Amino acid sequence: xxxxxxxxMFGISAVALAAVLVKGFAGLPHFxxxxxxYGTVINGIGVTERHATDLVTALNFDLRAFDxxxxxxxxxxxxxxxxxxxxxxxxxxxxxxxxxxxxHSFAGASAAxxxxxLGLIPAMIVLGGYIVLHGALTPGGGFQxxxxxxxxxxxxxxxxxxxxxxxxxPQPLVEAGESIGALGYALIGxxxxxxxxxxxxxxxxxxxxxHLLSAGQMPLASIAVGLEVSGAFLVxxxxxxxxxxxxxxxx
Amino acid sequence: xxxxxxxxxxxxxxxxxxxAVRHWSPRLVNDAVAAGVGVAVVAMLGILLARxxxxxxxxxxxxxxxSHSVTIGISFSIDPIGAGMAAFCAVLVTxxxxxSWRYFEGADGLFHALMLIFMAAMxxxxxxxxxxxxxxxxxxxxxxxxxxxxxxIEERGPIQGAINxxxxxxxxxxxxxxxxxxxxxxxxxxxxxxxGAALDGHHADALVIVAxxxxxxxxxxxxxxxxxxxxxxxxxxxxxxxVCVLFSGVMxxxxxxxxxxxxxxxxxxxxxAHAEELRAILIAFGTxxxxxxxxxxxxxxHIKRLLAFSTISHMGMFLCGIGLLSAHALAGVAVYVVGHxxxxxxxxxxxxxxxxxxxxxxxxxxxxxxxxxxxxxxxFAIGGLLLAAIPAVTVFFGKSLLDGAALEGRYPWLPAxxxxxSMFTGGAVLRVAGGVFAGWGRPWAGGAAEQVAPAREEYDExxxxxxxTPPLMIIVPAVxxxxxxLIGLIPGAVPGIERAASHFHDHAAYVxxxxxxxxxxxxxxxxxxxxxxxxxxxxxxTIGALALAGLALFGRPLRRRLPAMLLRPxxxxxxxxxxxxxxxIGDYIAWWTAxxxxxxxxxxxxxx
Amino acid sequence: MSFLPFAVAAWLFVAGLYGVVSxxxxxxxxxxxxxxxxxxxxxxxxxxxxHGGRAPIFADIPQVSxxxxxxxxxxxxxxxxxxxxxxxxxxxxxxxxxxxxxSLDPNDLRTLRD
Numbered sequence: 011x012x013x014x015x016x017x018x019m020f021g022i023s024a025v026a027l028a029a030v031l032v033k034g035f036a037g038l039p040h041f042x043x044x045x046x047x048y049g050t051v052i053n054g055i056g057v058t059e060r061h062a063t064d065l066v067t068a069l070n071f072d073l074r075a076f077d078x079x080x081x082x083x084x085x086x087x088x089x090x091x092x093x094x095x096x097x098x099x100x101x102x103x104x105x106x107x108x109x110x111x112x113x114h115s116f117a118g119a120s121a122a123x124x125x126x127x128l129g130l131i132p133a134m135i136v137l138g139g140y141i142v143l144h145g146a147l148t149p150g151g152g153f154q155x156x157x158x159x160x161x162x163x164x165x166x167x168x169x170x171x172x173x174x175x176x177x178x179x180p181q182p183l184v185e186a187g188e189s190i191g192a193l194g195y196a197l198i199g200x201x202x203x204x205x206x207x208x209x210x211x212x213x214x215x216x217x218x219x220x221h222l223l224s225a226g227q228m229p230l231a232s233i234a235v236g237l238e239v240s241g242a243f244l245v246x247x248x249x250x251x252x253x254x255x256x257x258x259x260x261x
Numbered sequence: 262x263x264x265x266x267x268x269x270x271x272x273x274x275x276x277x278x279x280x281a282v283r284h285w286s287p288r289l290v291n292d293a294v295a296a297g298v299g300v301a302v303v304a305m306l307g308i309l310l311a312r313x314x315x316x317x318x319x320x321x322x323x324x325x326x327x328s329h330s331v332t333i334g335i336s337f338s339i340d341p342i343g344a345g346m347a348a349f350c351a352v353l354v355t356x357x358x359x360x361s362w363r364y365f366e367g368a369d370g371l372f373h374a375l376m377l378i379f380m381a382a383m384x385x386x387x388x389x390x391x392x393x394x395x396x397x398x399x400x401x402x403x404x405x406x407x408x409x410x411x412x413x414i415e416e417r418g419p420i421q422g423a424i425n426x427x428x429x430x431x432x433x434x435x436x437x438x439x440x441x442x443x444x445x446x447x448x449x450x451x452x453x454x455x456x457g458a459a460l461d462g463h464h465a466d467a468l469v470i471v472a473x474x475x476x477x478x479x480x481x482x483x484x485x486x487x488x489x490x491x492x493x494x495x496x497x498x499x500x501x502x503x504v505c506v507l508f509s510g511v512m513x514x515x516x517x518x519x520x521x522x523x524x525x526x527x528x529x530x531x532x533x534a535h536a537e538e539l540r541a542i543l544i545a546f547g548t549x550x551x552x553x554x555x556x557x558x559x560x561x562x563h564i565k566r567l568l569a570f571s572t573i574s575h576m577g578m579f580l581c582g583i584g585l586l587s588a589h590a591l592a593g594v595a596v597y598v599v600g601h602x603x604x605x606x607x608x609x610x611x612x613x614x615x616x617x618x619x620x621x622x623x624x625x626x627x628x629x630x631x632x633x634x635x636x637x638x639x640x641f642a643i644g645g646l647l648l649a650a651i652p653a654v655t656v657f658f659g660k661s662l663l664d665g666a667a668l669e670g671r672y673p674w675l676p677a678x679x680x681x682x683s684m685f686t687g688g689a690v691l692r693v694a695g696g697v698f699a700g701w702g703r704p705w706a707g708g709a710a711e712q713v714a715p716a717r718e719e720y721d722e723x724x725x726x727x728x729x730t731p732p733l734m735i736i737v738p739a740v741x742x743x744x745x746x747l748i749g750l751i752p753g754a755v756p757g758i759e760r761a762a763s764h765f766h767d768h769a770a771y772v773x774x775x776x777x778x779x780x781x782x783x784x785x786x787x788x789x790x791x792x793x794x795x796x797x798x799x800x801x802x803t804i805g806a807l808a809l810a811g812l813a814l815f816g817r818p819l820r821r822r823l824p825a826m827l828l829r830p831x832x833x834x835x836x837x838x839x840x841x842x843x844x845x846i847g848d849y850i851a852w853w854t855a856x857x858x859x860x861x862x863x864x865x866x867x868x869x
Numbered sequence: 870m871s872f873l874p875f876a877v878a879a880w881l882f883v884a885g886l887y888g889v890v891s892x893x894x895x896x897x898x899x900x901x902x903x904x905x906x907x908x909x910x911x912x913x914x915x916x917x918x919x920h921g922g923r924a925p926i927f928a929d930i931p932q933v934s935x936x937x938x939x940x941x942x943x944x945x946x947x948x949x950x951x952x953x954x955x956x957x958x959x960x961x962x963x964x965x966x967x968x969x970x971x972s973l974d975p976n977d978l979r980t981l982r983d
Contacts, residue, residue: 011840011841011843011845011848011851013847013891016845016847016848016851016890016891017851017890017891019851019852019855020850020851020854020855020886020887020890020891022855023851023854023855023857023858023859024854024858024883024886024887026858026859026861026862027854027857027858027861027882027883027886028879028880028883029862030471030474030857030858030861030862030865031439031471031861031878031879031882031883032876032879033467033471033865034443034467034468034470034471034472034475034861035443035468035471035872035875035876035878035879035912036467036468036872037443037447037466037467037468037469037471038443038446038447038468038875038916039446039916040871040872041871041872041873041874041875041915041918042871042918042919042920043871043919043920044916044917044918044919044922044937044938045449046445046446046448046449046450046917046938046940047331047449047450048331048333048445048449048450048451048938048940049449049917049925049937049938049939049940049941050938051331051333052333052925052939052940053925053936053938053939056925056927056939057927063926063927063928064925064926064928065925065926065927065936065939066925066926066939066942066943066946068939069939069940069943070943070946072323073323073325073333073334074334074335074943075322075323076266076322076323076334076335076394077335077391077393077394077397077943077947078947079270079273080382080385080394080397080398080401081397081947081950081951083273083276083378083381083401084397084400084401084404084950084951084954085950085953085954086276086277086280086378087375087378087401087404087405087408087954088404088408088954088955088957088958089954089957090280090371090374090375090378090408091375091404091405091407091408091409091411091958091961092408092957092958092961093371094368094371094375094408094411094412094414095408095411095414095423095958095961095962095964095965096414096961096964096965097368097371097414147928148926148928149924149926153946153950182284185280185281185283185284186281186282188280189277189278189280189281190277190281192273192277193274193277193278193281196270196273196274196277197274199266199270200270200274202323202324203263203266203267206324207263207324208320208321208322208323208324209265209266209267209270209320209322209323210266210322210323211323211324212323220928246957249961250960250961250964253964393944393947397947397951400951400955403955404954404955404958407955407958407959407962408958411962411965414965416969417969417970417978420962420965420966420969420970420978421966421970421978423962424895424959424962424963424966424978427955427958427959427962428889428898428899428902428959431902431906431955432886432889432902432905434951435882435905435906435908435909438906438909438913438948439878439882439908439909439912441944442909442912442913442916442941442944443912445913445916445940445941445944446916451940843979844978844979845975845976845978845979846889846898846975846978847889847890847891847892847898847975850886850889850890851890853886854886854890
């Protein structure tokens with residue numbers, strides 16, 4: 011179809027669809043009048059039952075931990091897909107010249123910029139680690155902390171040293187770390203099956219709410235997911251940067 | 262039942278392991294682990310199936326059982342149809358893995374890992390009883406499918422096909438998210454049984470209807486129903502063969518499964534008063550899909566695209582079956598899905614043989630060259646006859662159930678639609694069998710001048726000459742076709758499925774055994790027999806398919822004698838339909854919006 | 870006023886679809902897809918809001934205080950992960966598309982047609 015025809019058909023359909031959506035949304039309870047039973051029950055029992063103070067994490071890593079397994083593997087599979095799609099073909103060859111690759115990076119980056127970036131790295135790693143470990147206590151958890159953790163090695167790239175980034179975070183190692191994180195989370199579920207009789211049943215001692223080692227398997231799950239997420243994002247970013255910087259067509 | 266979560270968890274863990282060691286593990290290890298895990302999953306699902314026939318299983322993850330009929334955790338709510346579908350998915354994935362043993366370029370273990378994750382996602386999808394969990398697995402299936410479609414990155418087609426696939430299916434998934442949000446707001450629950458219980462007894466208002474329409478259009482996108490089907494032909498034309506086997510064999514069928522599951526657990530209660538109208542809407546979509554797919558199928562030259570449109574046509578028939586909203590129709594669809602999946606999988610595998618030997622999948626280019634692959638040709642022809650529902654095969658039993666249900670449901674013209682679709686889809690395959698494998702007729706000059714560029718598979722280059730087809734590539738499709746013929750004949754198989762289907766559609770019982778546990782008291786199911794008119798329809802379809810194939814292969818002088826006045830508008834109409842499949846993602850999403858508006862609007866108008 | 874968040878969700882959904890349909894650049898198409906998804910976030914979070922509700926983090930506040938619904942927050946978290954991953958996949962495909970087709974205009978991606 012030509013562009014005009016497409017836009018006309020879309021225009022008519024979109025108006026109709028919007029009307030359908032609004033008609034459906036009109037039946038929703040008013041904004042702010044949440045009266046659902048699921049959320050209320052969780053808010054009521056979350057702390058006493060799970061000894062966790064962050065109930066979003068309690069849902070993520072205990073009550074609905076099974077969903078998180080699927081979700082984490084969506085990330086895993088997608089990054090596998092990125093690796094698959096951006097993989098090196100026989101016609102393309104990694105450009106071995108280090109200096110030329112670095113010319114593409116922030117060659118014009120000033121020393122101040124580099125110093126700032128390098129100063130950020132330990133800060134991000136500490137922050138990421140903190141958020142991962144305290145998932146059950148304060149806002150955050152494996153997913154959020156994992157992304158911040160991944161940003162650490164990325165800052166090496168920002169500081170103008172792409173190939174150094176690959177030294178700090180070599181691909182096979184990061185892939186292995188990511189897989190171990192994914193596997194680790196599934197093993198926690200398996201641990202629930204073996205030690206507590208049901209898949210993903212919390213089999214570690216629940217401890218006292220508010221302490222670091224509480225809520226049973228949640229800190230462990232948080233670490234596994236954090237490892238997987240940071241690995242996945244690093245792998246993804248490395249693949250994209252490889253495409254932009256290092257791989258060149260032969261000739 | 263302790264192993265309940267394992268058919269889902271084990272393939273995931275194996276996939277993670279394979280990726281962790283992929284830079285160091287040899288090809289044989291990847292093949293063996295993947296196939297081994299596949300067999301193990303099939304075995305576990307077999308056990309679950311047997312148990313669920315005895316009594317359906319409600320397994321609560323994390324041990325979070327419902328209290329006072331309020332669910333907190335996620336359940337696997339396993340009944341025989343779900344377990345059976347999951348087992349079928351696992352069987353097809355395993356056979357695809359065996360088919361690609363050693364000779365399919367494995368990208369250092371990435372292929373195997375992705376296939377295992379695909380299997381896990383499909384198994385979880387069939388077994389889950391939580392509506393959000395369903396979407397998570399839907400997205401997991403999708404992510405893997407998009408990646409696998411783009412497998413041959415050195416060509417242009419796969420990239421475009423994957424983009425169209427990813428964007429279309431993602432939009433569908435977002436519609437499902439919105440629908441789930443609406444249902445959650447109304448009922449405060451994410452468990453299918455609890456949502457159904459909460460909606461029971463209330464008449465469906467606009468919110469519930471819109472939620473239903475959005476959820477259905479999302480799953481219909483996956484099921485490639487008109488007008489949201491455009492992505493499927495693109496994806497099938499370019500995805501590697503083992504992946505196409507899975508797409509056509511089970512993945513699109515899962516869209517129909519989800520609609521059936523969600524209808525009977527969630528929407529059957531509030532929409533009971535308007536079941537007739539809903540039936541009409543679903544059958545309208547289904548009929549359009551069946552006929553459009555059938556016509557487009559016959560007009561294709563690219564054999565994989567031809568099979569893709571045949572799948573679309575069959576999906577239309579499945580949707581008509583589900584749309585009849587009756588237990589017998591459901592049983593018919595279940596049997597039909599099994600027969601169709603096995604047959605279509607085998608046909609795709611045979612296409613893989615052609616690609617491997619000759620490097621092209623274009624019907625014209627291949628004319629007569631398949632003569633050396635005599636056994637493959639026989640198998641291909643058998644596949645065509647199976648698609649036309651020749652009597653006594655599994656597909657035939659499914660069809661007969663559907664025909665009976667259609668007459669019960671007061672849609673007497675529906676079997677005619679089925680016959681026409683089977684004629685065209687079966688006939689197209691028979692035409693290919695005759696033209697390519699036997700060299701009959703003259704190369705058919707149908708179709709537009711610009712065709713899809715013939716795709717080339719990438720096979721392991723180490724010393725495999727293209728003069729020999731690896732035996733596994735012929736044995737596996739032969740086994741699948743044998744199963745497609747024999748399964749329907751196993752005594753007790755079809756009546757068993759009928760019983761399971763009648764339990765599936767027992768809404769009150771489902772709510773009972775999921776939320777409160779214990780054995781449900783099912784009403785005894787009536788089983789049907791094959792009637793005389795079923796044989797008539799099947800014979801009609803088979804003879805029609807053979808006639809169409811013959812006409813296409815040998816009928817050139819006849820075509821010359823047909824008046825141009827008759828021929829030209831036909832050709833123009835078909836040409837117009839083909840133009841719509843432009844490959845442009847903007848077009849596809851515009852059609853998606855139209856489809857969503859159509860389904861939403863007609864639902865709101867007819868179901869309130 | 871209490872309908873505004875839901876109206877915004879409906880608008881985002883349709884506006885994002887418009888972006889996908891009318892875009893001349895694959896990157897813009899992918900980002901429009903993100904806009905469609907953000908409609909789901911707004912809807913879900915809007916559904917779970919409670920007037921005067923605090924975050925469902927009970928480290929400092931007593932358990933009896935009203936808190937918003939944690940379940941929708943989990944759903945949105947999953948949603949965001951899904952979006953990030955699908956976007957990553959699509960962007961990788963866009964990179965390859967640029968290499969193979971030499972262009973990012975959907976009009977130029979014309980290998981597959983009937």
